[in-house]
Amino acid sequence: MTRTEAAVAGAIALVMTGVACTPTVRVQVDPITIYAKLDADVRIRLDQEVRDLIAQNPDLF
Secondary structure, eight states: OOHHHHHHHHHHHHHHHHHHTOOOOOOOOOOOOOOOOOOHHHHHHHHHHHHHHHHHOTTOO
């Protein structure tokens, strides 16, 4: 085998190795169901906490 033939054979082997070893990654995400119930009480409590915070720190804003 000549040097040229060896180089061609090596190049072909390198290309075939690169084609044969391509990794495949697959990600599957199942749907998520979220049940949420918000109460008006949560907003009222938050509003009261904000009022108290502003009253304690009048220079906040």
